[in-house]
Amino acid sequence: MKNRVHITSLYGLGGIAGVAQKRAVEAAKQLGFNELAIFKYDDLTDSPSELSKRIDGxxxxxxxxxxxxxxxPVWISPNFEKRFIDKVKLYQGKVIIFINDVPPMMFASNEVLMPDFIEVYxxxxxxxxxxxxxxxxxxDKGVTVKKIIIQNLWDIPVEFEKTSETKYLSKISFAGSDKKFGISEKLKSSDIKVEIYDNRPDNKVIPNNIHYSGYVDEISLLSRLHEGGFGLVWTENMxxxxxxxxxxSYKVSTYLRAGIPIVAHKSISCANLIEKNHWGILVDTLEEAVEVINNMSExxxxxxxxxxxxxxxxxxxxxxxxxLLVDAMYEL
Incomplete structure (x- = not known):
């Protein structure tokens, strides 16, 4: 009998991270792969034998x-990931780890966990x-696995209404938290229109060029972005x-799926792809971005x-x- 391929999917996880995992699973199912469902929980409440039984299930x-x-990550603990993979390896098949995010790199409080995650990888x-x-x-941190495949982009398998042709607008759209990424503070004195898909802050004077659209569903967001202008992938948080x-970045894929060019910092991970494929502009500062946009011809x-x-x-x-998944299987 032919050996099968399975992919894990985390349940109980909200936000973009949860959506990204589910969409990877949907793509895998289209290739005939099987889903292994994991529910997000606090594994610190499990004894070693309880954890073993849970993974067996x-x-x-x-x-x-x-x-x-x-x-x-499964956003449970590195210990769960270690035990899970050890159990899987008892079946004498192959294990591919699809790294969606690296928690020790995302949060300073988690930096101490890097050796644990390297051990998992x-x-x-x-x-x-x-x-x-x-x-x-x-x-550089100690990964010794010889076979490594590069992802680059998340898919956005969503259809949306396109009410008009995408056109040049002196406008930057940002889908995300203004407070977290510091967008309006940097663009409030510019002459470019800024559309932020975030809730309007209370008790704050809003400059005329800044507009808050609130959070909208993905289909509506794609449709509105498609009208034109530029999609911003940026943070002022170092x-x-x-x-x-x-x-x-999921934002990169969102703007590209909407059909608009990107504005990003030169250091972004996919800078070479953006430059090589003419997907947008790479700059050092938002002031530079505004200048490039305002001087651009239709x-x-x-x-x-x-x-x-x-x-x-x-x-x-x-x-x-x-x-990506086919390449990974072929490489194995």
């Missing part, structure tokens, strides 16, 4: 020689990492900017739109994730 459908794609036969920068970083050198903008439309189509069909 999750992997009850495995057979000798099966391959498991483990999406990490080194249990894999193959790693899927977000970028070339991430690969170099993890190898800790997060450092992490953006390594992770695969003809120049249309060239960006033509380039972005090609990748938008691919993002809509899970092309990147399916290719």
């Amino acid at each position: 999750i992997i009850a459908g495995l057979e000798i020689g099966d391959t498991v794609i483990f999406q990490s 080194n249990k894999a036969d193959l790693l899927i990492v977000s970028s070339e920068n991430m690969k170099e970083y993890l190898v 800790y997060w900017r450092e992490y953006m050198k390594y992770n695969a 003809e120049e903008y249309q060239k960006y739109i033509d380039s972005v439309s090609k990748v938008s189509f691919l993002l809509s069909s899970n092309w990147f994730t399916k290719k």
Whole structure:
């Protein structure tokens, strides 16, 4: 009988991280892979024997020689990840770890956990990492796995209404927390329109060029972004900017799926892709971005739109994730 391929999916996790995992699973199912459901819980309440039984239940459908794609992190604990992978390896198949995020890099309070996560990653036969920068970083931190595949982009397999052609607008859109990423503070004195998909702050004077649209559902967001202008992938928080050198940003894929060019810092992990494929502009400061946008002709903008439309189509069909998973299986 042919060995099967399984992929883990975390339940009980909200936000973009939860959506990203579920979409990876949907792409995997389209390839005939099987889902292994893991529910997010506090494993510190489990004794070693309870943890063992819990994992046995999750992997009850495995057979000798099966391959498991483990999406990490599961936001439970490195201990759970270690024990889970050790159990899977008893079935004598292959283990692929698909690294969605690296918690010790995301939060200063978690930096102490890096050796634990490196130990987890080194249990894999193959790693899927977000970028070339991430690969170099993890190898420098002690990863010894020889087979490493680069992800680069998340898919956005969503259809949305396109009410008009995308056109040049002296406008920057930002989908995310203004307070967390510090966007309005940097752009409030510029002459460019800024659309922030976040709730309007209370007791704060809002400059005329800044508009808060509140949080909208993904389909509405894509439809509104599609009208034109530029999508901003940015933070003024230096800790997060450092992490953006390594992770695969969901915002990048959102703007590309919407069909608009990106504005990003030159250090972003996918800078080479953006530059090579003419997906947007890379700058050192937001002031520089405003200047470039205001001096851009409609003809120049249309060239960006033509380039972005090609990748938008691919993002809509899970092309990147399916290719990634097929490449990983082939590499094994």
